[in-house]
Amino acid sequence: MKTLNDLIKKYNRPGPRYTSYPPVPFWNNAPSEGEWITHLKNTYQESVGVDLYVHVPFCESLCYYCGCNRTITKNHEVEEFYLSALLKEWEIYKDKLGSLKINSLHFGGGTPTFLSPQNLERLITTLLQNKSSAFIGSIEVDPRTCNDGHLEVLARCDILRVSLGIQDFDPAVQKAINRDQPPLMVETLVSKLRAHHFSSINFDLIYGLPKQSLESISSTMEIVAKMRPDLIAFYSYAHLPDRIKNQRLIAEGDLPTPELKRELYELGKKLLLENGYADVGMDHFALPSSFLYKALQDKKLHRNFMGYVDKKSPILIGLGPTSISDSSMSFVQNIKDMKAYQQKVMSGALPIEIGHTHNEKDLLIQEVVLEMMCHNEIKVSNKENLPYWAEIEAELKAFQEDGILELVKNQIRITPIGKGFVRNIAMSFDYHLREQATKVKFSQTI
Numbered sequence: 001m002k003t004l005n006d007l008i009k010k011y012n013r014p015g016p017r018y019t020s021y022p023p024v025p026f027w028n029n030a031p032s033e034g035e036w037i038t039h040l041k042n043t044y045q046e047s048v049g050v051d052l053y054v055h056v057p058f059c060e061s062l063c064y065y066c067g068c069n070r071t072i073t074k075n076h077e078v079e080e081f082y083l084s085a086l087l088k089e090w091e092i093y094k095d096k097l098g099s100l101k102i103n104s105l106h107f108g109g110g111t112p113t114f115l116s117p118q119n120l121e122r123l124i125t126t127l128l129q130n131k132s133s134a135f136i137g138s139i140e141v142d143p144r145t146c147n148d149g150h151l152e153v154l155a156r157c158d159i160l161r162v163s164l165g166i167q168d169f170d171p172a173v174q175k176a177i178n179r180d181q182p183p184l185m186v187e188t189l190v191s192k193l194r195a196h197h198f199s200s201i202n203f204d205l206i207y208g209l210p211k212q213s214l215e216s217i218s219s220t221m222e223i224v225a226k227m228r229p230d231l232i233a234f235y236s237y238a239h240l241p242d243r244i245k246n247q248r249l250i251a252e253g254d255l256p257t258p259e260l261k262r263e264l265y266e267l268g269k270k271l272l273l274e275n276g277y278a279d280v281g282m283d284h285f286a287l288p289s290s291f292l293y294k295a296l297q298d299k300k301l302h303r304n305f306m307g308y309v310d311k312k313s314p315i316l317i318g319l320g321p322t323s324i325s326d327s328s329m330s331f332v333q334n335i336k337d338m339k340a341y342q343q344k345v346m347s348g349a350l351p352i353e354i355g356h357t358h359n360e361k362d363l364l365i366q367e368v369v370l371e372m373m374c375h376n377e378i379k380v381s382n383k384e385n386l387p388y389w390a391e392i393e394a395e396l397k398a399f400q401e402d403g404i405l406e407l408v409k410n411q412i413r414i415t416p417i418g419k420g421f422v423r424n425i426a427m428s429f430d431y432h433l434r435e436q437a438t439k440v441k442f443s444q445t446i
Contacts, residue, residue: 021370113141137154176210
């Protein structure tokens with residue numbers, strides 16, 4: 001049996017993150033606006049409604065590691081113009097589809113709390129005029145820009161699941177990524193969230209950042225354990241300076257080696273487990289009292305573009321530049337450039353830039369990948385329909401020999417050590433990856 005370091009050396013190669021299947025670089029056959037609306041009409045059912053995602057691309061300062069679509073500005077006059085465009089985009093959807101039942105609303109960014117409390121409330125109340133009785137609201141929050149007014153609006157509008165961008169508590173790491181955020185600031189915010197009875201608090205943490213060490217990870221996890229959020233997302237830093245210009249501000253020599261990076265993850269994971277968190281899968285950890293842990297136990301865990309969720313509608317509509325939407329028959333992504341997005345929307349058209357229409361093979365592999373990432377096992381009963389099954393089977397046997405998974409008849413079970421190699425297993429099923437004409441540059445899988 002190979003050691004963990006042996007497995008890392010063997011399997012640490014570039015690969016998709018599988019926030020969607022197919023991954024964005026392999027999208028083709030984009031639907032026209034008319035086809036996209038038809039897909040939505042064919043999928044929509046009032047009883048199951050839709051999920052909404054709203055992208056707020058503004059940040060007051062630049063985090064060097066960040067790969068998100070964002071605009072750095074301290075000029076809050078941009079809020080009014082942006083809200084006008086967002087609400088116009090939503091009006092276009094309502095004009096074409098009628099009143100849609102909203103099952104969930106998630107704010108991402110950028111920094112959603114860049115918006116003033118007044119503008120945030122105006123946006124939420126407009127979007128939620130037809131809210132489901134089982135509505136779930138969530139938002140990504142920067143502790144540096146979230147004030148008491150924001151908390152009051154969010155509590156009043158039922159946006160009760162909050163994810164805090166932490167990344168790391170070590171001062172040297174924070175300086176290296178240009179994100180000064182002392183523990184006391186976060187602790188104060190967490191106390192206020194609990195005083196307002198928010199239902200869930202998530203911390204986003206990153207391993208593989210510049211200046212990180214085993215000691216800094218230990219210290220960060222000790223601070224996290226004291227604040228005790230019910231959810232933790234512990235992500236791998238993807239260093240792609242050729243594609244993400246601001247990452248060039250990070251000194252390459254400050255980054256951990258691949259071997260140390262994996263040690264950082266293994267130590268962080270060990271400490272989280274010792275502090276009572278369960279490994280939900282794909283970088284996510286949860287306390288037994290959390291909604292994600294309960295969904296995992298009940299086999300009701302789902303995954304979308306934002307990560308793991310306990311409930312998921314067949315339709316996701318994304319508003320704002322770079323937002324991705326899913327009709328269950330196709331994907332579309334909005335224009336990334338802010339000015340181009342605003343111009344397209346204000347002209348009365350949906351700001352779609354790229355997209356993908358699923359074929360039968362896509363839907364088949366999509367189901368396999370999602371099952372694997374949500375439940376750590378797959379029942380493969382239609383092997384003859386899977387593209388490249390002979391190649392997949394050979395690779396699965398190699399994974400089994402390495403202790404990454406177990407093959408029992410038609411059942412594939414991922415082992416505890418194999419959870420760190422889920423992206424590699426998914427790559428075996430990805431026929432787009434096998435057939436790519438031009439090699440796409442991805443981040444490392446581990």
